[in-house]
Amino acid sequence: MKPLLQAMKERRLYLDGGMGSMLQAAGLPEGLLPDVWGMENPQAVQGVHRAYLEAGCRLITTNTFGTSAPKLAPYGVTPAQVMTAAVANVRAAMDQAGVTDGYVCADIGPSGKLLRPYGDLDFEAAVGLFAETVRAAAQAGADCILIETMSDLYEMKAAVLAAKENCDLPILASLIFDETGKLLTGGSPRAAVALLEGLGVDVFGLNCGLGPKEMAPVFQALWEDTSTPLLLQPNAGLPRSEGGKAVYDVSPADYARQMRPLAPMATLLGGCCGTTPDHLRALIQATQDIPLPEIPQWDTLLISSYCQAVALDGRDPVIIGERINPTGKKKLQTALREGDMGYVLGEVFQQEEAGAHILDVNVGLPGLDEPAVLTQTVEAIQEVTGLPLQLDTSNPAAMEAALRRYNGKPLVNSVNGKEESLETILPLVKKYGGGLVCLTLDDEGIPADAQGRLAIAEKIVRRAEAMGIPRRELLVDGLTMPVSAGGDNAKVTLETLRRAKEELGVKTALGVSNVSFGLPKREQLNQSFFTMALEQGLDGAIINPKSEAMMGAYRAYRALAGLDDQCQAYMEAFQGETASSPAPVSQAHTLGLRQSV
Amino acid sequence: MKPLLQAMKERRLYLDGGMGSMLQAAGLPEGLLPDVWGMENPQAVQGVHRAYLEAGCRLITTNTFGTSAPKLAPYGVTPAQVMTAAVANVRAAMDQAGVTDGYVCADIGPSGKLLRPYGDLDFEAAVGLFAETVRAAAQAGADCILIETMSDLYEMKAAVLAAKENCDLPILASLIFDETGKLLTGGSPRAAVALLEGLGVDVFGLNCGLGPKEMAPVFQALWEDTSTPLLLQPNAGLPRSEGGKAVYDVSPADYARQMRPLAPMATLLGGCCGTTPDHLRALIQATQDIPLPEIPQWDTLLISSYCQAVALDGRDPVIIGERINPTGKKKLQTALREGDMGYVLGEVFQQEEAGAHILDVNVGLPGLDEPAVLTQTVEAIQEVTGLPLQLDTSNPAAMEAALRRYNGKPLVNSVNGKEESLETILPLVKKYGGGLVCLTLDDEGIPADAQGRLAIAEKIVRRAEAMGIPRRELLVDGLTMPVSAGGDNAKVTLETLRRAKEELGVKTALGVSNVSFGLPKREQLNQSFFTMALEQGLDGAIINPKSEAMMGAYRAYRALAGLDDQCQAYMEAFQGETASSPAPVSQAHTLGLRQSV
Ligand SMILES: [Zn+2]
Ligand SMILES: [Zn+2]
Numbered sequence A, B: 001m002k003p004l005l006q007a008m009k010e011r012r013l014y015l016d017g018g019m020g021s022m023l024q025a026a027g028l029p030e031g032l033l034p035d036v037w038g039m040e041n042p043q044a045v046q047g048v049h050r051a052y053l054e055a056g057c058r059l060i061t062t063n064t065f066g067t068s069a070p071k072l073a074p075y076g077v078t079p080a081q082v083m084t085a086a087v088a089n090v091r092a093a094m095d096q097a098g099v100t101d102g103y104v105c106a107d108i109g110p111s112g113k114l115l116r117p118y119g120d121l122d123f124e125a126a127v128g129l130f131a132e133t134v135r136a137a138a139q140a141g142a143d144c145i146l147i148e149t150m151s152d153l154y155e156m157k158a159a160v161l162a163a164k165e166n167c168d169l170p171i172l173a174s175l176i177f178d179e180t181g182k183l184l185t186g187g188s189p190r191a192a193v194a195l196l197e198g199l200g201v202d203v204f205g206l207n208c209g210l211g212p213k214e215m216a217p218v219f220q221a222l223w224e225d226t227s228t229p230l231l232l233q234p235n236a237g238l239p240r241s242e243g244g245k246a247v248y249d250v251s252p253a254d255y256a257r258q259m260r261p262l263a264p265m266a267t268l269l270g271g272c273c274g275t276t277p278d279h280l281r282a283l284i285q286a287t288q289d290i291p292l293p294e295i296p297q298w299d300t301l302l303i304s305s306y307c308q309a310v311a312l313d314g315r316d317p318v319i320i321g322e323r324i325n326p327t328g329k330k331k332l333q334t335a336l337r338e339g340d341m342g343y344v345l346g347e348v349f350q351q352e353e354a355g356a357h358i359l360d361v362n363v364g365l366p367g368l369d370e371p372a373v374l375t376q377t378v379e380a381i382q383e384v385t386g387l388p389l390q391l392d393t394s395n396p397a398a399m400e401a402a403l404r405r406y407n408g409k410p411l412v413n414s415v416n417g418k419e420e421s422l423e424t425i426l427p428l429v430k431k432y433g434g435g436l437v438c439l440t441l442d443d444e445g446i447p448a449d450a451q452g453r454l455a456i457a458e459k460i461v462r463r464a465e466a467m468g469i470p471r472r473e474l475l476v477d478g479l480t481m482p483v484s485a486g487g488d489n490a491k492v493t494l495e496t497l498r499r500a501k502e503e504l505g506v507k508t509a510l511g512v513s514n515v516s517f518g519l520p521k522r523e524q525l526n527q528s529f530f531t532m533a534l535e536q537g538l539d540g541a542i543i544n545p546k547s548e549a550m551m552g553a554y555r556a557y558r559a560l561a562g563l564d565d566q567c568q569a570y571m572e573a574f575q576g577e578t579a580s581s582p583a584p585v586s587q588a589h590t591l592g593l594r595q596s597v
């Protein structure tokens, strides 16, 4: 256990509060980058750190919010130089204050540029910028990386990856939401939880932008979804402008009072703009006796795009559109070979319109540069839809390339029980995050019975957990085989689903339509098998959402399983439609009974 | 326990063999009724009985095969007089032989007339004829009633009812099958088992018509279906005509050898035409050390018409056509009021053609004489179809009238947990036989949860079993309520089905279409709910078989559940049909896997 993460569990630790306005008071000139000024005015910076230490804060943030190569270039200094000086300032302040149990948080702020497609900063370039700062922080002896005030999940992903790839320090990740509960690029709290838990940050939460009162609903939303300790650093209320300067009106006493109700959900508390050592002192006094939260371990699997999340809660199933897959589709094959995204995007719109929640993306074609094409296709799709995606490839290089560039937390299709698969895919999921579809086959092939498939599923679960991938992230795929090839094929698949869920506590996924291969009236078999699979606990249904029969079965299942409150979704989908043949007559005896009781 | 039934379990008892040819040898003139001649020639009859007693037989059949009022009328004697003399002859023979452990079987043969609709003998008239003989037998002190050589299940039902209503003696019932394994009126062995076990005879089996070898397959078929002790009395082979007289060629030794392999399935063995005391002696010697069969208690519920049976085995579901029900059907209402059967019979043909296995018959209309109309409707339907019927009425008088006249063993819809219902319906089922649909409601109404419905089901099961109606005869109806009226309605019904089956070991039934009441696109909901119910163990599905969606769901379920060997039934039903929209693309990864393993 990293020392900070251990200490954090044992007692309440506090982050510090605002830095900029305090440095201004200490002489920071208007328009100068505080990071650079701090190198030359170590006493001023150390004074601020010391004041927070004396107020009781123990996680002290380096004065490096703006430290990145492009911002520093005009000053002729490197991130390494700034970070080294900034870490030394914190250490010096701790010495001056006689504090031996403090932690240096290497502060990483946003790049100041928007990433593609919103701006022109390339994702890998962003990773590179953050990486330089991270390496400097580790080199300078920081105790953790604090990525903060991020307003875009994609940039956050770049920063977290940079941290994971360039140091072994604990990672704290903090986002800035607006008053509507969204990030600048539209992300929801749940999408943030999905991404950050997928990436495996140690602590995450909220800072800046809002005061404790305005932040409360977003923070509550995080709390209700996450299984990770949370941090909370609001401003001293909403700013108002006074003579061109931002003024924060919430007093230390009010700040502390507003923070109290949030403290039972927060592992780390601190402040942001407008907060002072007095705010922190009041906060600490008001909350230090509140017990640390017990971090719940939720079972829900969250998948996300840049803006929204889809929850697989083990109860309410979701539709994974299967149409972006060149198998047997001449037009799509041609489009992929010619780099023409029009056909793909048409399928995106149609499937979204039809009600899909997640879109499968498979571009596997012989002779295609799959890592490049899959990544480009994923990026093109993410430009036009907020639906999360399922990355579907058996090419590990393509999987890693797409996983890296994917904006959010995708489904990963798939790992299987072969050693080679486990060794390549599990580390990718551990690093990038993703709900993982686990195919129940191994070097021996597909077991004929459910017992054999479950044994493989169990092996994958064990291996994933040993790597730190929680069970909730796994979807066991029972493997649909054509019932025409064996009368027990459907039964075995359904039993695998049911038992995987019951005995292993995982989610389940299934491609449905293969069941009817070789038989007439395929949609009837598909629809029936789909309904049966839903009843056995199918969570992620890989189907054609453009099939009315399949979406009808899905909507009917939800109504019948009590998942569609007052059948509203069903009625909305089908209002105005009547049965295609005369409505079947209700059973007289049942109707009769209803009248008689 | 009646003494014979007790003794029968403790050791092998033997019936006797042929009587007619032995009496001819003793002087019975050609053309004279042996029953009457025996009254005047007691020594001859007693001599035959004594010979069988000395051979080791202990169930001695009275010389009353032709004893019924019409046949006796020319001779000026009554059945009572003949039966009294015949019983006395057996008793005298036992005295002469010093046998104290013998039993007198009062023999009842066929009436010699065909019942309506084949002939002109009314069902109740037949019951009346048999009743007279039964009363005489009981009066004369017979130990059991042996109804034998019956070639029509409807006449057998009349005779058994006469026995049940006019004495407390054990009832042995024996049928004559032809070489194709059918009764004269077309009944199959399984239809015989259904009827006779429903009526609760103590022993049943086969006699006459065939020799042991020819009878073996039919006897084996009975054994594989029944939970009742069996009797077996073949002729001494197939007869050939010699000088206008039937001659039987199987020798005593051959008879005994051919009977040996059947003995492990038979509780009572004996002979029929062509067998002699020597045959019986050889038979006894060859089989008396073979252990008595352990009577298996099967779980399968058999429902039947006059000719065929439908098995509800708890695995493979059956379709109960719901269309003959006037609720909401103006045309049917008019037809029933006007006594016009055309519309009803049209529904019969259409539902049979569509694949129904059983037809529900409900004629409940205000102001209609339901006992009369239901009985007439059932009779009219049975004239045109061999499908078994479900008698569906809440009028107990109508239920009894229809149950009595029904040719076979019907489904009875329904009993419920109300005391009044239990007290009227259970005795009817005990008397006439029938698979019993048990509605899970009582005086308090329909319980909102599965637990409450199961409690009612359990109460009905307990009460039925206490009356001697086996659990296998019961179908618990989970009661379908509209999901529009409550989000949990479908779930509660499905849970009731599943748990009734698992916890109570009963069959299940359900009217399906009520689930979609008040919602658009009803067939989609009906189809989905139907599939879900099938997967939860629905045995008897009360649906509209004319709905393609419903029958499609049924056929697909059977294929997917491994109940349709090589999907043959599915392919036959839909050959030539393709999916209504382009066939959904099989999942690439699944197909890919199949190719790679
Ligand atoms: Zn701030
Ligand atoms: Zn005979």
Ligand SMILES: [Zn+2]
Binding pocket: B017, B018, B207, B208, B271, B272, B273
């Ligand atoms: Zn006979």
